[in-house]
Amino acid sequence: MAKAARLAPPPAPVRPRLAKSWLWRLQSLLANYLPLLLMAFLASGTWWLVKNTPTPDGVDILPPPRHEPDYQMKNFDLQRVGADGLMRVRIEGLELRHYPDTDTLEIDGISLRTFGSDGGVTLAKANRAISNSDGSELQLLGAVHVQRFDQVPPGQPAGAPKLEVRGEFLHAFVNTETLRSHLPVQLNYAGAELKAQSFEFNYLTSRLSFGGNTQARFEAPASTQRSKKAKPS
Template sequence: MQLNPRQIKLGIGRTLLRLTPLILMGALTLATFWLVQKNTPIEKSALERARLHEPDYTINDGALSALNEFGATKYRVLGKKVVHYDDDASIDITTPRMRLFQANKAPVTVKSDTGHLDGDLTILDLINNASIFRPAQAATATEPATLRMLATSSYFKVLINDDIIETDKPITLEQGMSVMNSTEGGIFDNVQQSMTLSGQVKGRIERAPRATQ
């Protein structure tokens, strides 16, 4: 039996007509799958999640202390809120206050509005309303008398292992009745308990009352 071209076209048309619902369902299925894949968030691997800088614990009114080789307290860090991060072991501190201790010398207190302690516990960044305070100390058998000292700046960096506090921001230094201002910051040596100012330094130097010298 021979089929003419008209019959062949009609047969193909009927076949396509019967397959149309299947073709439409397939296309709809593919479109749905594509939309689901596009709008589904990519799930991070366990390693990627571990690398996220997210806190793993928070402590209110936290404290961190370190001892020297003789078992005495070398420094103590207090904070209204202490947030620890798992990925780099760093710590953010709200209203940090750090006390540095030296044998036979007045303890030095540094504080600020916010702070950041690196994961190695070697650098403490003090940010906004930062200050270094050392109270006056009477003379002892081994140490001369010292005047009250207050240094203020917008930023201080505490190099914990080196017993150094430094800044490259403008700083105001009050010692006794003297007031000095530095444009480029300065360095405080906690071992010697002395401050060295950098840049342009202006201010006034007042002699302490004889009774306190």
Template sequence: MQLKAQQIKLSIWRTLLRLMPLLLMGTLTLVTFWLVKKNTPAEKSAIERVRLHEPDYIINNGALSALNESGNTKYRVLGKKVTHYDDDASIDIETPRMRLFPPEKSPVTVKADTGHLDGDLTILDLIDNAEIFRPPQVATATEPARPRMLARSSYFKVLINDDIIETDKPITLEQGLSVIRSTDGGVFNNIEQSMVLSGQVRGRIERVQPGAQP
């Protein structure tokens, strides 16, 4: 009986020796997994990621200006309330008003009820009661006289670096005494100060008497 017991113990010991490498590998795997898990930041849920989009500062009656290569003001953005977000550097603007200053031409003003400026400061979205206004321009040595221009839409996108304002929403365009409407929006070129309308275009075109500036 004693010999048989010793044989059983020896068999168990040999089995443990054979299993020892597997046990060591399993232990190392568990330890490694634990260390990686401990040192990896927990992934935030979608709700938590959304909550990160919070303002880091708010300015009342804020203003943002940019200069051109000559040191003159290229554009200026004003807002009743300017809210900046840290996660993407974007800006929400309450009652935004933007003035564009093309060289040797009348400044153009665009405004709306609300606005959103992207983090790169390249795109300004103007939402609800959006307008583009250009005052009348007297004739110069290089430019003819131009009547006032007013374009209205529910939405305008200002491509700041391209000096373009565009929309795919219906537009009502007033130029002097003329009133024109388009169904599919249009594109305003700030350098040329001209607008191209898209879709179905209807309206009334009135001649302006020489020297008149409606």
């Protein structure tokens, strides 16, 4: 008896592929790139906030300081002490103004006293002065009068000043004990009276130099004057 042949099962029916709509494609694209889009949005939002958020007071770029005093003192007395503990400079005045843009002091009615390394004392007065912050360099202006005295032994009276300067301008360097002026001054030094267009004097070396048209008048020694006055017997 012959066996019946087994037939292969019929193939499954093929379902037709439906065309994907444009809405589905858009949703799929957004789902894939949504994290990247969110990060870009957050970054742009942060940049906008940083650019447009007002900064707190004092953080903005400050304009250049104007030449205006930030503090003032009236009828003051300032003292500068050296490394050895001894007084080097004493400044008194009617009014003091500090300017932060140049870190300088302007002083009205100044009265200055400096003490040199050799024990000498310098006294100075002027209508006005401009000084650096530590008082080591001063410019005296208007009715300037300066006197320099040598060291006096204890108990001895102070003698005449070694140097006396009068003029309208004087530049004083305290650390190097130097006086300088580019304007006309009147000097009394070593028994001579000089009128010079400019001068410089260093206390440490006792060197006096002057320039321009200079006039000098020298006093005769006291012994010579007495001999002239004496009459022969």
